[in-house]
Amino acid sequence: MLNALDVExxxxxxxxxxxxxxxxxxxxxxxxxxxxxxxxxxxxxRTKAGPTAPACGLFLVRVAYDDSAT
Structure with a gap:
């Protein structure tokens, strides 16, 4: 089974x-x-949340910066 989770x-x-x-x-x-x-x-x-998922299979796709931030 393949699942995707996008987090911004x-x-x-x-x-x-x-x-x-x-x-x-x-x-x-x-x-x-x-x-x-x-x-x-x-x-x-945090102790009431689920277990920390293993890192395998998770990867960073993109990093974006706000150009107006100084």
């Missing part, structure tokens, strides 16, 4: 995309309902 942000925390991926996998497997994602974001507690 103006900054990233260490292992952030891997944590998001692991959490979404748990939701997809039915371990948690989709509504749990809103609760998780509101709680702001």
């Amino acid at each position: 942000a103006n900054g990233f925390l260490y292992n952030m995309v891997r944590a998001i991926s692991g959490t979404l996998i748990n939701v997809g497997r039915g371990y948690w309902p989709v509504t749990y994602l809103a609760e998780l974001i509101a709680a702001g507690d």
